[in-house]
Amino acid sequence: MTDHFTLTLAHIRARIDAAAQFASRDPATVGLLAVSKTFPTEDIRSFYAAGQRAFGENYVQEFTDKVAALADLADLEWHFxxxxxxxxxxxxxxxAHWVHAIDRLIIAERLSQQRPNQLPRLNVCIQVNVSGEASKSGVAPEETLELARHVAALPNLNLRGLMCIPEPTRDEAALAAQFEQLHQLQAQLNEQGYALDTLSMGMSSDLEVAVAHGATLVRIGTALFGARPNKMTA
Structure with missing residues (x-):
């Protein structure tokens, strides 16, 4: 009998694949990041058993605790x-294998300085504030190129792409415009020689719009794990 975790994972993967096909994209070009913040390690183990390998966390202490608790799963890919x-x-x-929310040079510099020498370079994305909301983290779109120039020069980081969190809205046109802005920023940076291959954008409610505008990694929490418990503190 197929368990809940396998069925849920298959359903989300089917949504991603359908969105990619609708956008005339190869479904293999869109990865799934399971956002496990605030959920127990037992759920991560269950999704791991169903075939999921990449998991995302938001809070440092929770991240550290889960990495330790799941150290026996050697091929887990951790995204902060x-x-x-x-x-x-x-x-x-x-x-971490990836950090998605680089929005200040000091954070990138510290990650590079503190990355253990025996580990490969840390994959990073620059977070861009595409909505312009004052409450959102992220570098302003017009400042992205300058930050990318500095981040790409750091010895222990591997600048892979861009990330965004759009404004919470049901207006699909507004979402599309924000995702497309990130897509165009990626194209502009690649014209400058950066060879970025990752667009981290799209969540449970808007993954189809994100995939239509170039997402290569969608961050899915609620649609996989269910309603989120009370937020933990870092």
């Missing part, structure tokens, strides 16, 4: 996707 304070970068630098 939340905002980082400069005094909390060390454990992320030591354990």
């Amino acid at each position: 996707i939340g905002p980082l304070q400069r005094n909390k970068t060390r454990s992320v630098a030591a354990s």
